Amino acid sequence: MAASVILLPPVTHPDYFKVISPTLSVPSDPRVSIPVGLLACQRDPLLKELETVVVSSAISNLQPSSNNGAKKAKKSVIAPPLPQNPLIEVILHDTVIFPEGGGQPTDTGIITTLNDGKQWEVVQAKRHGGHAVQYIEVKEGGIDAAIQVFTPGVKVLVSLGQHGSARRYDHMSMHTSQHLLSALLESRHNLPTLSWSLTNYPDPCYVEVPRGMSYDEIMAIQDEANKLVFEGRKVYVEVQELDEDREKLNPPTLESGRAVGKALPEDYTGGVKRVVIIDGIDRNPCCGTHLPSIHNLQLFLLPHTEALSRSSTTSARLYFLSGPRLIAHLTSTHGLLTKTASILSCGSPLVPERVDQVIDERKRAEKRVADLETELAKTLADVLTNDIISAPEGVLYKKHIHRVDNTSNPLSFLTAVSFATTNALPSPPTSYLCVLSSSPLPQTSSSMTVLLLFGSDDKIVKVAGEALRTKLGVKGGGKGQKWSGKFTGVWRQQEDHLVEDMLKEL
Numbered sequence: 210m211a212a213s214v215i216l217l218p219p220v221t222h223p224d225y226f227k228v229i230s231p232t233l234s235v236p237s238d239p240r241v242s243i244p245v246g247l248l249a250c251q252r253d254p255l256l257k258e259l260e261t262v263v264v265s266s267a268i269s270n271l272q273p274s275s276n277n278g279a280k281k282a283k284k285s286v287i288a289p290p291l292p293q294n295p296l297i298e299v300i301l302h303d304t305v306i307f308p309e310g311g312g313q314p315t316d317t318g319i320i321t322t323l324n325d326g327k328q329w330e331v332v333q334a335k336r337h338g339g340h341a342v343q344y345i346e347v348k349e350g351g352i353d354a355a356i357q358v359f360t361p362g363v364k365v366l367v368s369l370g371q372h373g374s375a376r377r378y379d380h381m382s383m384h385t386s387q388h389l390l391s392a393l394l395e396s397r398h399n400l401p402t403l404s405w406s407l408t409n410y411p412d413p414c415y416v417e418v419p420r421g422m423s424y425d426e427i428m429a430i431q432d433e434a435n436k437l438v439f440e441g442r443k444v445y446v447e448v449q450e451l452d453e454d455r456e457k458l459n460p461p462t463l464e465s466g467r468a469v470g471k472a473l474p475e476d477y478t479g480g481v482k483r484v485v486i487i488d489g490i491d492r493n494p495c496c497g498t499h500l501p502s503i504h505n506l507q508l509f510l511l512p513h514t515e516a517l518s519r520s521s522t523t524s525a526r527l528y529f530l531s532g533p534r535l536i537a538h539l540t541s542t543h544g545l546l547t548k549t550a551s552i553l554s555c556g557s558p559l560v561p562e563r564v565d566q567v568i569d570e571r572k573r574a575e576k577r578v579a580d581l582e583t584e585l586a587k588t589l590a591d592v593l594t595n596d597i598i599s600a601p602e603g604v605l606y607k608k609h610i611h612r613v614d615n616t617s618n619p620l621s622f623l624t625a626v627s628f629a630t631t632n633a634l635p636s637p638p639t640s641y642l643c644v645l646s647s648s649p650l651p652q653t654s655s656s657m658t659v660l661l662l663f664g665s666d667d668k669i670v671k672v673a674g675e676a677l678r679t680k681l682g683v684k685g686g687g688k689g690q691k692w693s694g695k696f697t698g699v700w701r702q703q704e705d706h707l708v709e710d711m712l713k714e715l
Contacts, residue, residue, distance in 0.1 A: 226446050295346075300341070315334045393433055444488070593608065611648070660693065
């Protein structure tokens with residue numbers, strides 16, 4: 210008989226969510242929206258869908274441009290882009306779609322109207338006061354018709370969907386890992402978390418601490434965190450009524466003096482205070498969604514900190530990965546390592562050694578090329594010098610030499626030729642003017658040809674440079690007895706002839 214395997218969906222443990230205020234309860238009246246702090250997504254973070262009813266709906270004034278511009282660059286938490294289609298704002302009795310807050314970005318999801326089975330995309334969710342507002346994209350039928358669909362009392366199925374579930378799991382993994390990391394940094398090294406950033410997937414997130422950390426300190430924190438992960442410490446959420454005046458004036462602290470969470474937002478009117486607890490490790494007020502356990506949150510810390518300077522204080526960022534981002538990082542890193550090993554024709558463990566060898570060989574090759582270019586420049590300079598010295602007295606010696614050079618800096622070779630020529634000539638030298646040009650191969654309409662003029666008379670050099678600017682469109686300038694410029698396009702015999710004509714006119 211063949212063996213069979215049944216995969217059961219993950220379940221949140223029954224002790225995860227607990228209301229500790231005797232007068233606080235989750236509203237059951239379907240005409241009332243459950244406040245942020247008591248939402249289904251916060252009571253059971255693994256719940257992916259829920260039947261509920263519409264409380265209210267309205268046309269949204271949120272504009273797509275609000276996701277762009279300078280403010281976007283300053284925010285680490287970037288909400289999904291808003292579509293160009295109109296939006297409506299819908300408040301439900303309850304929801305599994307988390308509105309942004311606590312440093313955690315908004316969820317996305319799907320709302321299905323049960324009377325006709327039509328699906329509506331929730332592009333963002335935000336907290337307005339104490340209410341969770343879903344922003345729904347209206348793709349067809351008109352916005353007025355959409356408002357009629359979401360009249361109060363209409364039954365709907367709200368779900369995260371496949372994409373939304375993956376997004377939520379990533380956010381929860383990083384958020385819960387941040388709580389674990391911040392608690393260990395504070396308790397083991399007296400390093401409070403000044404701020405943290407839940408960046409866009411798959412980038413590493415970071416916590417900001419007051420100083421840089423050594424490699425040994427970082428590895429010790431990583432080892433201890435993963436020991437706790439292996440133990441499978443549970444996560445709990447305690448909810449109580451909020452003393453708004455006290456909380457806004459005095460953010461809570463632990464016995465050690467550690468500040469646990471910022472003061473409440475000015476617009477928060479939910480009346481609920483949530484404390485996220487990692488068993489035996491941390492207690493921290495937070496409105497975000499967190500995994501019920503840290504048992505699968507292997508934590509990887511990038512083994513260095515990034516220093517930041519702000520006025521008279523210096524802080525540092527410690528980057529970390531966990532959950533789906535850690536898997537993505539390992540997959541990407543392994544792929545890069547395997548590709549590099551293939552290019553270098555060696556096994557993965559030998560990549561560092563082969564890279565060192567390649568770099569060393571390149572340095573020696575560049576040194577050989579530089580030496581050969583110096584010799585070649587001197588040879589060309591000797592030819593020019595002999596021709597200049599042999600020129601009739603009282604006659605301006607004029608010469609144009611064009612060459613092909615595919616190096617990244619052909620002007621350096623032309624400059625070497627000019628220096629070698631100038632140094633080899635007697636003083637005072639015979640009157641002369643030399644034009645050196647260098648083009649890449651092959652050439653295109655955007656190719657760049659460099660030109661260098663040098664001579665015995667700075668006035669003649671200046672006149673020749675201006676002539677090149679006028680006749681060939683060369684852009685450049687110079688000072689004294691040297692002038693350099695660039696010609697964009699294909700350098701052909703026609704350009705050679707124009708240079709020769711310009712020299713004849715001098």
